[in-house]
Amino acid sequence: MAYNDTFIRACRKQPVDRLPVWYMRQAGRYDPEYRKIKEKYSLLEICQQPDLAAEVTLMPVRKLGVDAAILYSDIMNPVASLGIKFDIVANVGPVIDNPIRSAEDVRKLRPIDVDGDLSHIIETIRILDRDLEVPLITFAGAPFTIASYLIEGRPSKSYIRTKEMMYAEPEVWFSLMDKLGDMVIAYLRAHIAAGAKAVQLFDSWVGSLSPADFRTYVLPTITRIFAGLSDLPQPKIYFPGVSSGELLPHLHHIEADVIGLDWRVSIAEGRKRLDNRFAVQGNLDPYILTAPAELIERQAQALIDEGLQSPGYIFNLGHGLFPEASLDKLKELTGFIHEYSESAIKR
Ligand code: CP3
Numbered sequence: 001m002a003y004n005d006t007f008i009r010a011c012r013k014q015p016v017d018r019l020p021v022w023y024m025r026q027a028g029r030y031d032p033e034y035r036k037i038k039e040k041y042s043l044l045e046i047c048q049q050p051d052l053a054a055e056v057t058l059m060p061v062r063k064l065g066v067d068a069a070i071l072y073s074d075i076m077n078p079v080a081s082l083g084i085k086f087d088i089v090a091n092v093g094p095v096i097d098n099p100i101r102s103a104e105d106v107r108k109l110r111p112i113d114v115d116g117d118l119s120h121i122i123e124t125i126r127i128l129d130r131d132l133e134v135p136l137i138t139f140a141g142a143p144f145t146i147a148s149y150l151i152e153g154r155p156s157k158s159y160i161r162t163k164e165m166m167y168a169e170p171e172v173w174f175s176l177m178d179k180l181g182d183m184v185i186a187y188l189r190a191h192i193a194a195g196a197k198a199v200q201l202f203d204s205w206v207g208s209l210s211p212a213d214f215r216t217y218v219l220p221t222i223t224r225i226f227a228g229l230s231d232l233p234q235p236k237i238y239f240p241g242v243s244s245g246e247l248l249p250h251l252h253h254i255e256a257d258v259i260g261l262d263w264r265v266s267i268a269e270g271r272k273r274l275d276n277r278f279a280v281q282g283n284l285d286p287y288i289l290t291a292p293a294e295l296i297e298r299q300a301q302a303l304i305d306e307g308l309q310s311p312g313y314i315f316n317l318g319h320g321l322f323p324e325a326s327l328d329k330l331k332e333l334t335g336f337i338h339e340y341s342e343s344a345i346k347r
Pocket residue numbers: 023024025026027028029038042043070071072073074075076088089090091092093094139155202204241320
């Protein structure tokens with residue numbers, strides 16, 4: 001089979017024969033084969049074994065027929081190299097042994113050593129670069145989202161300690177943003193050197209900030225990260241996560257190629273708020289997958305019609321797949337997106 005570069009073309013707003021589609025969290029618990037592997041190994045143990053991590057990355061590509069692979073890893077993996085001890089606890093998420101609470105805690109963070117501490121991840125990317133016939137997307141967590149775990153010590157709904165540090169100790173906050181920004185740049189550059197074809201920055205929880213606080217406390221670091229990658233030709237995606245619609249007008253100047261949208265903003269409105277400067281990716285509500293097939297297809301069709309109004313559209317969900325999603329429905333949806341968009345483009 002010929003290499004499928006539809007996803008990369010869409011990132012660059014180039015013409016495509018049909019729309020590319022991939023799903024955030026496409027490697028995961030909705031797949032019984034994945035659950036079997038998880039009976040034996042934890043997420044972190046899978047990541048430590050490059051052949052297995054590569055296989056788990058490939059599974060959804062084979063099963064669903066998606067147009068991109070996303071590296072099987074977690075946003076927490078690189079912080080191990082900074083000296084943070086954590087675990088990914090089942091049905092909870094990241095839990096940190098030594099949360100960051102003081103200037104001293106931030107000062108003690110080491111610079112990332114990708115070749116030394118994270119060679120297993122680089123090896124996984126090399127294996128995938130050799131085996132894949134679709135582009136490999138790798139990713140990092142954005143500084144605010146990573147900081148929320150490092151400071152709270154576990155998943156949070158209010159981000160109270162994170163915001164407390166941000167508001168009460170801005171110098172400590174900005175030194176943490178600087179260190180996490182440096183981490184992301186070095187980590188993603190190493191991914192691209194190893195063969196990643198695109199990178200996505202996940203800022204899942206930054207929508208918890210007001211637009212003004214986003215501009216003050218977070219955007220300078222996001223701007224610096226994309227500037228620090230701008231010499232590399234591979235497409236870069238920023239996903240500002242849940243409820244991020246109000247942040248979109250503030251992103252105009254970042255040197256990303258694609259912005260991921262959640263489902264609370266329409267594709268057309270998202271493009272307008274972004275001044276049509278980027279390709280866009282998203283944004284089906286993942287929970288629509290609980291609906292009858294007919295309703296899923298009706299919503300997908302509306303999204304495709306809207307996406308095709310302007311070049312640069314990548315079909316995805318507005319957030320990650322959930323464990324109860326059905327493999328069969330996802331497979332059908334992927335086929336539908338390909339067929340419907342192909343005939344719509346021909347028209
Ligand atoms: O998308 C993919 O298929 C690639 C793999 C991937 C994982 N985590 C594996 C994983 C990606 C892209 C991530 C990113 C990630 N991790 C984010 C950003 C994306 C988002 O959803 O907003 C965040 C916030 C995390 C932190 C994290 N890790 C959470 C909140 C959880 C969920 C806890 C739970 O059990 O529900 C995890 C665990 C995790 N990371 C799982 C997977 C497949 C599920 C648990 C498992 O299978 O072990």
